[in-house]
Amino acid sequence: MTDLIVIGGGLAGSEAAWQAAEQGLSVELYEMRPKLETGAHTTNFLAELVCSNSLGSNLPDRAAGLLKNELRMMGSLLMRLAEETSVPAGAALAVDRDGFASVVTEAIEGHPNIQLVREEMPDVPDTPTIIASGPLTSNKLSQSILALSGEEHLYFYDAISPIVSLDSINMDVAFRASRYDKGDEEVGDYINCPMNKEEYEAFVAALIEAERIELKSFEQDMKSGVNAGAHTFFEGCLPIEIIAQRGLDSLAYGPMRPVGLRDPRTDKRPHAVVQLRQDNLAGTMYNLVGFQTNLKFPEQRRVLRMIPGLENGEFLRYGQMHRNTFIFSPKLLAPTLQWRERSNLFFAGQITGAEGYVGNIATGLLAGLNAARLYKGDMPLELPSTSMLGALCHYITHADASDFQPMKANFGIMPPLTDGVRRNKRQRAAAYAERALEDLETYLSQQSVETKMEGVHA
Numbered sequence: 001m002t003d004l005i006v007i008g009g010g011l012a013g014s015e016a017a018w019q020a021a022e023q024g025l026s027v028e029l030y031e032m033r034p035k036l037e038t039g040a041h042t043t044n045f046l047a048e049l050v051c052s053n054s055l056g057s058n059l060p061d062r063a064a065g066l067l068k069n070e071l072r073m074m075g076s077l078l079m080r081l082a083e084e085t086s087v088p089a090g091a092a093l094a095v096d097r098d099g100f101a102s103v104v105t106e107a108i109e110g111h112p113n114i115q116l117v118r119e120e121m122p123d124v125p126d127t128p129t130i131i132a133s134g135p136l137t138s139n140k141l142s143q144s145i146l147a148l149s150g151e152e153h154l155y156f157y158d159a160i161s162p163i164v165s166l167d168s169i170n171m172d173v174a175f176r177a178s179r180y181d182k183g184d185e186e187v188g189d190y191i192n193c194p195m196n197k198e199e200y201e202a203f204v205a206a207l208i209e210a211e212r213i214e215l216k217s218f219e220q221d222m223k224s225g226v227n228a229g230a231h232t233f234f235e236g237c238l239p240i241e242i243i244a245q246r247g248l249d250s251l252a253y254g255p256m257r258p259v260g261l262r263d264p265r266t267d268k269r270p271h272a273v274v275q276l277r278q279d280n281l282a283g284t285m286y287n288l289v290g291f292q293t294n295l296k297f298p299e300q301r302r303v304l305r306m307i308p309g310l311e312n313g314e315f316l317r318y319g320q321m322h323r324n325t326f327i328f329s330p331k332l333l334a335p336t337l338q339w340r341e342r343s344n345l346f347f348a349g350q351i352t353g354a355e356g357y358v359g360n361i362a363t364g365l366l367a368g369l370n371a372a373r374l375y376k377g378d379m380p381l382e383l384p385s386t387s388m389l390g391a392l393c394h395y396i397t398h399a400d401a402s403d404f405q406p407m408k409a410n411f412g413i414m415p416p417l418t419d420g421v422r423r424n425k426r427q428r429a430a431a432y433a434e435r436a437l438e439d440l441e442t443y444l445s446q447q448s449v450e451t452k453m454e455g456v457h458a
Helices: 011-022 063-073 077-084 097-110 139-149 197-209 240-245 297-304 357-376 388-398 425-446
Strands: 004-007 027-030 054-057 092-095 114-117 129-131 154-160 163-165 190-195 272-278 285-288 315-317 320-326 342-347
Touching (some): 011 027, 011 114, 011 129, 011 357, 063 357, 077 097, 097 114, 197 240, 197 297, 342 357
Parallel strands (some): 004 027, 004 129, 027 114
Antiparallel strands (some): 163 285, 163 315, 272 285
16 A cells, blocks of 8 residues: 655655655655656666766855755765765765666665656646656646646756766866865866867857757647746756857856866966866766757767867767756745645655755655655654755745746855854855754754764764
């Protein structure tokens, strides 16, 4: 007998299913792939990372690092598996893309309380359910959610970065370094392709003029409930050609900013730089950091080979843009991630407007725990807004309804510090993080939720 249905086998759905199953619930996890493809995924693994392979900063005084520590405290499966499959990325946590998805799939398939169902769930079930179907929710399920909500979906377009073979990178031009080289453990984690002013300006001009991929039919299908426009993008994941259109220096002050780097050939800071980050454990694949693009594949090969060091680049994956859908959470969801009009229906992941891999995992964890608590007759957790996860859930369920956009973890959504102490930016971040972990630990203790504190305060 099934106690809970989870729809979607991405980061949020996998974490949600695991958390509920660990609490003793019998869970059916529905994943429509491979019977129904998305147009963006390339494997049949659960928790496949479609865009970057980085989960962001691991530093405890960064927003992403704080959210990771909160997840560690609350016993996240996916955080543990991400660390087990990590690849060098300086102060960030990046993973071997296929290795990570593979071990998540093994963990879910091997759990005695989880039944993985490789079928589309076309309708919102009447029984206890978590919907974590992600940005590429199927047309039928989208229509069912649309009918339930009485609202139109919101939308934007998202994009993924190209991946290049290590062997094809010209290391006579490119060099290994991390920005500012903050400690020996970071040196060499990134490969940097430097540009002078002339090379940069020629590259920008080529980007703007290059041909782009036309939107796929599923991107524009009005039956999906997504009224998608060709010029609507998520600001946190803009294609480089869109950034380039905003001004000559936009890329140099964005993903190509050269701060903290020196070209060993000249011992000077480059005018701009393209950073490459290791994408797999073997170290044979590198992705172009922040280089989401929707140029046609031959155009990507032509334009990206203008980057010094990539003259003979072998592209193992080209960039691609895809539809990304999310619901109107400020009106529809409570901070517990429950549907306001139906207590046994939860939403988690990108479909809520929680942006970023770690945000997806975190909302999945909370939805899974809360579904289990509701099943057992306990009050669902509404985390303190002084914690990063609590602040993120509060934001997406209380944001200005006139301008609701997806939100990543950041200190700007947290309540201000009230102790009156004057601090610089980094000191404020450290104080936010310290307060968050203390308040979250206290709250969870009061709610009798087991925490795993070892190493979290480091």
